[in-house]
Amino acid sequence: MPNPQGTNGYKVSPAPDILIRPLVEQFVADGYTNPEIVTKLKDYYDTDRYSFSLALLKKKRMVWGLKSARGQAHSVDSVGPTIERVRERFPHQGSHDMRVTLRQEERVMVPRQVILDYMNLHHPDEVKGRRKRRLKRSYFWTAGVNELWCFDQHDKWRRFQLFFHVGLEPFSGYVLWLKVWWTNHNPRLICGWYCDVVERLGGMPLITQSDPGTENNGIANGHTLLRHMQDPALDKTLQHTFKGSHRNIKPEIFWGQFRRRWAPGFEALLDWGVNEGLYDADDALQRLVFHYVFIPWIQQELNCFIERFNGSKPRRNSHKLLPHGRPVDIFKNPELFESRNFAVKVHPPYLTEVRDKYAPPDHPVFHLVPPAFSLQARTFWDAANYPQVGRENIWDIYLHLLQQFRDQPNNMELRTVMALSVNSNEEDESEFMPVMELPPHRQRRRVVGDAPQNTGGYSSDEADTDFEYEWTDDSD
Structure with a gap:
C-alpha cells in the first residue's frame, strides 16, 4: 500500500510562493519550457524540505496569469502595436530577436510565425532585404x-x-x-x-x-x-x-x-x-x-x-x-x-x-565626468526632478541641463573644470x-x-x- 505521507513518512510541502514566483516569472520570460523550469527551480530551494512538481507549476502559472503563447492567443492584429513599439528602438530586429524582446520586456508570448506574418503584411520590403548570404567560413x-x-x-x-x-x-x-x-x-x-x-x-x-x-x-x-x-x-x-x-x-x-x-x-x-x-x-x-x-x-x-x-x-x-x-x-x-x-x-x-x-x-x-562637474550636474538634476530617462525625453533633459550650465557664465570653478577636462581627457583617453x-x-x-x-x-x-x-x- 503506498505511503500517503511521502517516501519517509513525512509529507513534503511545496516550495513557498514568495520564493518560487519571481523565479518562475523570470524563467518564463527567458523562454524556458515547463520541464526546464522545474529542473532549474531545484537549485533555489531545499529539496529535502520542499518539492515543486510539473503539475503544480502548471497550476501556479494559471493562477499567476503566466500564460504561454497559446494561452495569450495573439493574432497579427493584436500584436501589431507592441511590435511597432519595439521597432522604434530596434528597427532592424529579426523575428527571433523580436520574439525574445516581446517575451522579456513586454511579457508578450507570441509564436514566431505570427511575427513573420505581421512583417510580411506590413513591412514586405524589409523582409525581402533580409536574405541569406553565403560567406567564407573560418x-x-x-x-x-x-x-x-x-x-x-x-x-x-x-x-x-x-x-x-x-x-x-x-x-x-x-x-x-x-x-x-x-x-x-x-x-x-x-x-x-x-x-x-x-x-x-x-x-x-x-x-x-x-x-x-x-x-x-x-x-x-x-x-x-x-x-x-x-x-x-x-x-x-x-x-x-x-x-x-x-x-x-x-x-x-x-x-x-x-x-x-x-x-x-x-x-x-x-x-x-x-x-x-x-x-x-x-x-x-x-x-x-x-x-x-x-x-x-x-x-x-x-x-x-x-x-x-x-x-x-x-x-x-x-x-x-x-x-x-x-x-x-x-x-x-x-x-x-x-x-x-x-x-x-x-x-x-x-x-x-x-x-x-x-x-x-x-x-x-x-570618472564619467570630472568630479566637480558631476557634483554640479547632480545638484541641477535633483533640483529639476527629471523623470526617468528614456528615448522620448533624453534630448529634452540634455538640453535643459545644458542650459543650466550656460546660465552660470561667471562660475569660475566650472570654467576651470572645463579647461582642465579638455587637457585631461586627451591624456587619459589613450595612456x-x-x-x-x-x-x-x-x-x-x-x-x-x-x-x-x-x-x-x-x-x-x-x-x-x-x-x-x-x-x-x-x-x-
Missing part, C-alpha cells in the same frame, strides 16, 4: 568554458565621442561585459573592466586574447601577473595572445550582430540630435553634459541587450561543433553540455594587488602602457579533425547568416 578553436576570454573594441560611434568594448567567453558565446564609455583606448580602463568581472565570477580564464592594440596591454599585463602569482611555473611566458587582422574571430562576429540587432535605432536617435544642432562633440561643455546624460542610459540599454543575448537559445547550426543551448546555461553549467570549466579560482588579495597596479579605481579614466617583456604564449597548432570531443569551432558565417537576423522562413 574556424575558431577552444577546448571548453573559460579556457579563453576574447576582447575587442568598437569605434563606429566616434563622431558622438562614444566608444564600446566587449569581453566574450567564446566556447559558450557568453558576453562577459559590453561597455560604452568616452574612451576605449586606455589600458587601465580595459583592465579595470576585466578585474570587475574576475571579482564577480571569482575566477579567471587560462588565457586571454585580443587584437594587437595597445589598449589591451592592461589586460595582458594584469592577467599575466595574476596567473604568475597563483602559478609561478608560468612566469616565463605571457599569458595573453595577440591576434592580427581578422583572427580575433568571435568578437568580430559579435560586432556584426551588434550593428544589426541593437545599434541602428539608437544611432538614428543620436544622429537626429547632431543633425538638429543639439550636440557638437567638439564643444567641451556639450560633450560633458552629453556624456553625463547619455552614457548611463545607453549602458542600461546595453545591459538589457546582453541579458537577452546571453539568455537566448540560437537555432542549431550544422557548421558549429560547440554545444547547443543558451550561452548563460553553457557558461554556468558546462558539465550538462559534455564540457568542463577551466576557470582558475582567484585569490582576492592577488586580484587587489593587480588592480592597484594596473587599474587603480581612483584613476581619472574611471600608453608597455606590455610585459616576456615570450608570447604559444599554443600547439590545431587542424580540422585534431580537436578532442569537447572542443568546438565557430564559423564566420554566423555574422550574417544566422537565423536570428532573418524575417523569412527557413524555406526562403
